[in-house]
Amino acid sequence: AQTVTQSQPEMSVQEAETVTLSCTYDTSESDYYLFWYKQPPSRQMILVIRQEAYKQQNATENRFSVNFQKAAKSFSLKISDSQLGDAAMYFCAYRSAFSYGGSQGNLIFGKGTKLSVKP
């Protein structure tokens, strides 16, 4: 079974600085998708960024970028120029690209990292 581990329960960053959130995963599959979701105090789960395992190029969305290292099974999120609105829980998630045993489409989440942004 696949697992996702986020080793940093809490992180803090100064406004306008850069912070990196860590995520590692375990899988025997060769093709899959990885995601970072943001959950602000409103509880709404918001997709931040997505990476397909077959793509070597790291995904980027504005101030958010990932460092995807497939061999190391590592998927870290870098937030540049941090803003107060970035304060939230961040969840790393894995999804298989294969359909078997009813696993099609479901996300496997890490426990999350709580990010605080200091003004």
Add this chain to the structure above:
Amino acid sequence: DAGVIQSPRHEVTEMGQEVTLRCKPISGHDYLFWYRQTMMRGLELLIYFNNNVPIDDSGMPEDRFSAKMPNASFSTLKIQPSEPRDSAVYFCASSLGAYNEQFFGPGTRLTVL
């Protein structure tokens, strides 16, 4: 587009009572997922549907939990009887296709006293 709609947003009930959580997916989406979030276990998939048919319910914790999707625009998650350990935030999410982005609802915070 209104997004995924869940009701109620908050539910407080007493142990032993029946609880029904409701979800309206985004129109046109063919996959619907129910997740549960707790401090101890994080976010876990309970069950998901494809074209209104339950595909995988292996995450449903006990027979006290049941889910239905009578049509493409409505799903329910029922707990009967409820127990204090069922207290959690329950999310519904929908997607167009299994491998596209899942859009989450605002969640229902359930408290069982």
